[in-house]
Amino acid sequence: MKQKLEEIRASAKEALSDALNIDALEQLRIKYLGKKGELTAVLKGMGKLSPDERPVIGALANDIRSKIEGEIESKKAEISAKLEEEKLKLETLDVTMPGKRQATGELHPLTKVLENIKSTFIGMGFQIADGPEVEYDYYNFEALNIPKNHPARDEQDTFYISDNIVLRTQTSGIQVRVMEKTKPPIRIIAPGKVYRSDAVDATHSPVFHQIEGLVVDKGVTMADLKGTLEMFIHALYGESTKVRFRPHHFPFTEPSAEVDISCFSCGGKGCPVCKGEGWIEILGCGMVHPKVLANCGIDPEVYSGFAFGIGLERIAMGKYGINDLRLFFENDLRFLSQF
Amino acid sequence: MKLPLSWLNDYTNIDGVSPKEYADKMTMTGSKVEGVEDLGAELDGVVTGKVLTCEPHPDSDHLSVCTVDAGTGEILQIVCGAPNVKAGIIVPTALNGAKLPGGIKIKKTKMRGVESNGMLCSHEELGISEDTLGYEPEYGILILPDDTPVGKDIKDLYGLNENVVEFEITSNRPDCFSIIGLARESAASFGKPFSIPENKFTENGENIADTLSVEVLDKDKCLRYCARMVKNVKIGPSPAWMRERLQASGVRAINNIVDITNYVMLEYGQPMHAFDLRDLAKQQIIVRRAADGEVIKTLDEQDRKLTSDDLVIADGERAVAVAGVMGGFNSEVKDDTTTVVFESATFDAASVRLTAQRIGLRTESSSRYEKGLDYHNTVPAVERACALVEQLGCGEVCSGMIDVLGNVKDMSPITFRPEKINAFLGTDIPTDDMIKYLTALDIAVDTEKMTVTPPSFRPDLEGEADIAEEIARFYGYEKIPTTLLRGETTRGGKNDRQQATDAISAALTAQGMSEIYTYTFVSPSIFDKLNIPADSNLRKTVKIKNPLGEDTSVMRTTTIASMMEILARNYNYRNPSAKLFENGKVFIPNGGGELPDEPAVVTLGMYGGVDFFDLKGACEALFEVLNVNGVTYEAVTNNPTFHPGRCAAVKAGGKKLGIIGEIHPSVCRKFGIETKCYVGELSFENIFLNIAKEIKFKELPKFPAVTRDIAMLVDKGVLVGSIETVIRKNAGKHLEAVKLFDVYEGEQIPEGKKSVAYSAVFRAADRSLTGEEVQNIFDKILKKLEKELNAILR
Incomplete structure (x- = not known):
């Protein structure tokens, strides 16, 4: 079971690094962490474990879940930033155009x-x-x-x-x-x-x-x-x-x-x-x-x-x-x- | 005062000092030099030359070919076009490389094939006037006397090797209106000796008193009258040296006797006059007041009408001179004059000044007298004149002098406290040095009594501060240290009014308005231009008795015309728009010899792409910045300067702050403006009175506000101001703000009506208002609007 968990972890890591957009990330989240996801499926089999193993595997599974979540979030931020940068690059101004201003008067x-x-x-x-x-x-x-x-x-x-x-x-x-x-x-x-x-x-x-x-x-x-x-x-x-x-x-x-x-x-x-x-x-x-x-x-x-x-x-x-x-x-x- | 530098050396010695050094030093000891003119600056390389031979030019009918000895060691061949050239004459010869006035340079040249090494010159080409020559020479080159040495620089011959220093003489130093006075200052400035040579002459034994009598009737106006007589006078030109010095000093040479009087005036600072004895009826001189309306023809052949305040010199029958100003035409020295009476007198300064002013005649003489002359100077001056008569050989000096003394005052000693003077100047000048400086100025120092007594020609020295200045001048202002203020500290800064003025300027410039400065005197015609009624108090002005012209003859009582003139000028300069303001004053007469009130006024003016509400907005912003609260605007329909439908009185705290509005088109046209102008005239005083003295902080709101819009139809004539009043009166304490956001007339609005929309903000300080509460307030407002203004809710 431990091995299974490690495999999920490794596969998620690889899949995440290949994800290109927010949608793909969401798909991966569902695939690994969703209610019917792989990790959930593994945890469902926890009941078969011995009382000694159960807390060890439980801790490991939680650790892997939070790691995958963290990686999804940071990947998401990375992609958003990149998207925003691309959008901003299109919003160019002619900065040499005159500014908008209140007319000011002068003291004598x-x-x-x-x-x-x-x-x-x-x-x-x-x-x-x-x-x-x-x-x-x-x-x-x-x-x-x-x-x-x-x-x-x-x-x-x-x-x-x-x-x-x-x-x-x-x-x-x-x-x-x-x-x-x-x-x-x-x-x-x-x-x-x-x-x-x-x-x-x-x-x-x-x-x-x-x-x-x-x-x-x-x-x-x-x-x-x-x-x-x-x-x-x-x-x-x-x-x-x-x-x-x-x-x-x-x-x-x-x-x-x-x-x-x-x-x-x-x-x-x-x-x-x-x-x-x-x-x-x-x-x-x-x-x-x-x-x-x-x-x-x-x-x-x-x-x-x-x-x-x-x-x-x-x-x-x-x-x-x-x-x-x-x-x-x-x-x-x-x-x-x-x- | 012009000083030919060479003249100084008659009294002191400033050899080896360059004109520039001289000017700098004199300026720093208090005799301000305005400029130095080198009389011969434009002339160089012209010498006297003798024409040895003179033959006609082979190819010309008017040129001559001459050989000239100009003392250069070689004989020069010079081609000359003058008709009066001939062999044997001595003429000014410009050598090759010579400079002539007007930047002309003489070069070796060929004239119709004949070489010419220089030029023979006329007096005009040399820039020498007939006044300097003393005669009118024949046409052509200037033929010099036969005994003129050859090879002499022409500048030496005509006194052109001269630097003339022009001084600005201040009114306290009449003694410096003389060569001797300036020589004394020069000697003191350069630490050189100074002395006035004795005037020696022989008297012929005939006593003046046997021929002439002098009587002084007004001893307050005539402080001293000295007369001397010269017989067997031969009138003629004075010698070149005298003419040159006069000319360099800016005085025209006339004849020997007149020149002597002018020469002595320049040298001694004592105006002199010469009468022809033949013209003095009964051989009398009477110094008296003129009769009212008495007329005298002065030397310049103008009739001058006098008053009994004017002092005249009269003979037994009539006035022969206006005392201290100008001699009479009837007694002037003529070509056949044989006996001359020299007058050397002292007249009261104020009297001469007033007479000169009254008859509009300011002369070299009057400008000296009016500063106050030394009565001790009359005798040396007249003696100098007699010595010059003898030196020039133009007459016999009669024995004796008539000398009538009036009511004169002598100088009194002044306390001399060297330590006090040092404390006053902030210096540490040794007493011995002080005494040295004072002595050089002929100020007597009594070291026992510790007093100083100024000479009689220094009436300006009255107290210790004056003595301190004399010491400081010669110690050197530049040597006085520079220190900063000590002592009790003072609280500097601007007071509330000054700060308010600054705040007004800041607020208005922030509104895009620029500041102007205008003249405070105006034309009386502005009141008509502004349509101001004939009986208006604004027409009661402070009037200038001696204005430059009608256009600047009264002090303004309103600033609107000044603003309109500036708007008109900008309009005429094609500036498409202008927004201006002025911090100025108006002048409201009080009459009865009182000074007028000078209330400060803030004036606003604009044209070009603006309307009434731009002007009003500028006012609103101004009052907000200044914390002037509760300002109201009331329609004014009867101010003839303004558009009857677009003018408002601005009020706050029961005071009128001023008036703003569109200028009446007829007024605009009179100022030459074909566009709408908006002007406001606000009382600084009343604005200042309404500035909130204290500002208290209000807690920021903790509970949300409820905003409701009210739109209604009202009759067109209903003022939005009155709608707002109804809203405010009935909204209760929870109304936070009410703001007009739309006024509409036209489509979908019945004829004679307008749609007006407000948004109102309600808020309670201690809780959130309920919708029901707000609705209740709102209903109350609407009811009142319907009842009081016939408003129909939309």
């Missing part, structure tokens, strides 16, 4: 650059401040040490609403508003629209954007000003950008500086973009003038600070290689969708 390039700048300063503990675009002469000029009839007013052709209300020519007035309301330490940037009475051309617009920055605290130094702006410039233009601080004059800072960076077009060798100078001016800055601090009720003997003003359009033009300022305000979708 000025917003993109501004957000970039904001995140750098937020990382240094700055907050974002805001101020009115229609502004008192006092905040736009007087409190910034630019009294009436100061020649510096000529440098900023001003739109007037009335004798003492203007369209702000600079975001610097926000400095004063913040200092009037806030006790140091102050670290803010204040972006916004500014207005100058300039006719529109490729490099001038009567409306453009500035970002004002202000830091006031005990012991703020000009070295801090340099370090902070250098960090900002490296974040915006890359670590290899060279930065040059050059003395300049602004009525509301002292000492004042203009900041040049090595030309992003030629790297400083001199080219048409930098007019051969190798440097491009990107912002004005300085230590807050003691008179401005005093105007805002902050004691310049105790506190010091620095301020800076960045022209957003100029930065964006440099960053993206845009050569005409008017494009920012034309809002042609063919322009907007490039950023």
Whole structure:
């Protein structure tokens, strides 16, 4: 009987290895394991065995049954996998066809650059401040040490609403508003629209954007000003950008500086973009003038600070290689969708 | 300010410094160089040559064949076409290989078979103007004076071996609007000595005070008035060196006396004027305010109407100059002038600035005065003019000077704390170095009292911060270390409003809308274009007094026109569709000298393959992202900007969020758009107020939902919004969601009716709802729909 069982086992193994499809497997299962199958037939003869043999043969028969079952299952999985693979091979796509997508809109390039700048300063503990675009002469000029009839007013052709209300020519007035309301330490940037009475051309617009920055605290130094702006410039233009601080004059800072960076077009060798100078001016800055601090009720003997003003359009033009300022305000979708 | 570099050497010595090095260094010490022009850059290899012989060309009736000695060691044969060439004259000779302006190169050539080794030149070919020559030469080649040496470089002859440096002078440094001021900065920058030569001249013994009287009536506007007189004046051209320096500085040469006043202005930064004594009635000078409406014809022969705020120089009868701006036509120096009065005066900066502005005349003189000039400079300047008169031999200087002083102020000492300055700059500069930098700028340092006193020409130095800047400039900004902010940490970041703005931009770009930036000032005609009624408050605007033009003359009270203009532009550029938004502001006047309110506005606009529901969908998505709940849309039929049947007011929490809709076709046409446009104008402020402040998590459902569809026929005019209201009101607490999925009119639907279908989802939080329960709710809803809206279940 044992021998019979071994024969069934061997024959099943061979038959299974030859089976080609699921149907054939099923046939084999019935043939060996079914109610009328070979194994069942053998087991039916168990009653004739001696009590000693019965458990031994029983165990062997069960073992052989489970082995055959296992082999049928694994063969089945093997055949299914093969069948699936064959089917998948027929389901080809042209993967170079366009994807299905939702149309997306774009942020304006000025917003993109501004957000970039904001995140750098937020990382240094700055907050974002805001101020009115229609502004008192006092905040736009007087409190910034630019009294009436100061020649510096000529440098900023001003739109007037009335004798003492203007369209702000600079975001610097926000400095004063913040200092009037806030006790140091102050670290803010204040972006916004500014207005100058300039006719529109490729490099001038009567409306453009500035970002004002202000830091006031005990012991703020000009070295801090340099370090902070250098960090900002490296974040915006890359670590290899060279930065040059050059003395300049602004009525509301002292000492004042203009900041040049090595030309992003030629790297400083001199080219048409930098007019051969190798440097491009990107912002004005300085230590807050003691008179401005005093105007805002902050004691310049105790506190010091620095301020800076960045022209957003100029930065964006440099960053993206845009050569005409008017494009920012034309809002042609063919322009907007490039950023 | 233009500086011919050779002029510097009258006061300091920068020999051996290349123009590039000079420009770089000056820029880094605060005198920004805008550019350097080499006057002779385009000219090379042209020398003076003597024409030895001149014979007619054998094959030409207008060419001559000359032999020329140009000091080259050989006699050159040159063919010349000029009619005025002849033997014996000295002319500019371009040698073989010479460069002329316009990129012309001279090469050995043959002209009609005769070899020519160079070219004889006219002044035009050399790029030398008649102003530089000082006369109008005859037609042809330029014939030089007989005593001109042969072989001399023409650039030396006409001062073209000159580099002119152009500086950007900031408004705080009127002293640098002068050669002397720039020489002082240059000497300090390069560590070279600096001195101003003494002005020496002889006086003729006749005292000016015997002839002329000067009276100053307004001592606040006229801070100092100095006058000197020159007799036996011989008017003529000034010498070449003076004309060349004037020309290089951008000033035209006129005649010797006028040139002297201009030369001194450039050199000392002190504007000067010369009057013809004959024209000064009663030989008087009176500095007074103009009468209101007083008219003076200025040197440029324009009549200028003045006010009583303007200061004039008058004689015994009438105004002869607008103080600090321009002289009068009636008293100018003429060819036959014999006695000249030099004026060297200081006027109040603001007064000159306002007068120049009022009469629309900005001159070299006014642009210096308006920055505030040093009253100590008037005497040296007028003395320099007298010394030049003597040097040029164009008159006799009379004895004495009239000098009337007005209400002037002198500089006060400033506390000097080197340690404080170092702490401020973040540096460690030794005190001795600080003193060295300051002394080079003529700033007096008192080391006992530890004070510094700026010179009178530096009114910009008022406090310690100003002194710190002077030290930093010459120590070198580049040597100041770079450090990062220390001290108390601050909490950076965006506030709730700023974050809401960011969220709006993110939500709208996700809806396929691109952001635009527009001008905030608009034309007053937009209100008509938008069909806005004449009595609308929107027409009350903040007006610009001095706009660039009518089109940009008022601050906008609505952003719809700005959006329409951008849609129109995209439409005109043939962009087939556009979906745009703007985060902007409008300006609502408050009147009474108050600033306007500047509420923030979110504007949406689209055209091309879209309809009302694309716009509404964008709003819905926006509000969902922002967590603005309970938003309703109510039909608006009377907003003239919009289509009367396709416009909605958007509301939430009892606040109007804004208006959305299809733009009225007549408005579209006025903006030049021949397609349907959809625009929404939403109040950022009211959106922000309605953003849910807290979001609470709801347990996920554990029991199954039951979904039922409701289809009904209603009158065409019934709003789906009202159907939904009835469903929601009667569905009880188990209604989870109700969604419109079909609206149909047409075949199989009776005239005047429409079919509307909803699916409703019911669910209980604590158990499975039974079919019976749901049916009961459903029946109740249907009854109410029938009763309230005449709905017929389908």
